[in-house]
Amino acid sequence: DAGVIQSPRHEVTEMGQEVTLRCKPISGHNSLFWYRQTMMRGLELLIYFNNNVPIDDSGMPEDRFSAKMPNASFSTLKIQPSEPRDSAVYFCASSSRGRGTEAFFGQGTRLTVV
Amino acid sequence: GESVGLHLPTLSVQEGDNSIINCAYSNSASDYFIWYKQESGKGPQFIIDIRSNMDKRQGQRVTVLLNKTVKHLSLQIAATQPGDSAVYFCAENADTPLVFGKGTRLSVIA
Numbered sequence A: 001d002a003g004v005i006q007s008p009r010h011e012v013t014e015m016g017q018e019v020t021l022r023c024k025p026i027s028g029h030n031s032l033f034w035y036r037q038t039m040m041r042g043l044e045l046l047i048y049f050n051n052n053v054p055i056d057d058s059g060m061p062e063d064r065f066s067a068k069m070p071n072a073s074f075s076t077l078k079i080q081p082s083e084p085r086d087s088a089v090y091f092c093a094s095s096s097r098g099r100g101t102e103a104f105f106g107q108g109t110r111l112t113v114v
Numbered sequence B: 001g002e003s004v005g006l007h008l009p010t011l012s013v014q015e016g017d018n019s020i021i022n023c024a025y026s027n028s029a030s031d032y033f034i035w036y037k038q039e040s041g042k043g044p045q046f047i048i049d050i051r052s053n054m055d056k057r058q059g060q061r062v063t064v065l066l067n068k069t070v071k072h073l074s075l076q077i078a079a080t081q082p083g084d085s086a087v088y089f090c091a092e093n094a095d096t097p098l099v100f101g102k103g104t105r106l107s108v109i110a
Helices: none
Strands: A005-007 A010-013 A019-024 A031-038 A042-050 A053-056 A065-071 A074-079 A088-095 A109-113 B010-014 B019-024 B032-038 B045-051 B056-058 B062-067 B072-077 B086-093 B104-109
Touching: A005 A088, A010 A019, A019 A088, A019 A109, A031 A074, A042 A065, A042 A074, A053 A065, A074 A088, B010 B019, B019 B104, B032 B062, B032 B072, B045 B056, B045 B062, B045 B072, B072 B086
Parallel strands: A010 A109, B010 B104
Antiparallel strands: A005 A019, A019 A074, A031 A042, A031 A088, A042 A053, A065 A074, A088 A109, B019 B072, B032 B045, B032 B086, B056 B062, B062 B072, B086 B104
């Protein structure tokens, strides 16, 4: 298995632009997580899905952030409009169950908003 | 209060020595714990896990100890190697997905 696949690996965008991050979870996993990692706050959970349904989005910082999971093999995290403080590494992870099992992480997308 | 930045604690260990990385978790209802290793430019990678009905679990060169009384978790790495240099995170799981600690940077001195 190729593991969790994220794209792009790096994204540089101007403030105010829309940014879309993509994730393909491991086949057969039914839970998907989006995390954000910064020097200031470490690894923070933004949102997670079980069976393509958003379960908890309380970690999403603002209405500018939205996430979708249209099917079991694809998820997006969108920021519109982007701001410099959104600069971070965004990780997608998947697991075979929502809790009680390890989550497998992708390589992350490093987002820089200038 | 809030720190200006996330200053990771750093553990420097001589190659070949044993390393012990500690973690205090917050939720007494957590029943599953994981240690992850994160190398520069990569996502966190699973090392070892332990459930709350155990107090010790061993893997290859790694051992995790769990003390539920004081809510403490430790990762022991035997015969530390340069490839072990990374940031190590503990994560806990109760009713919500994994909640990560702040991490410890392990630096191996050759």
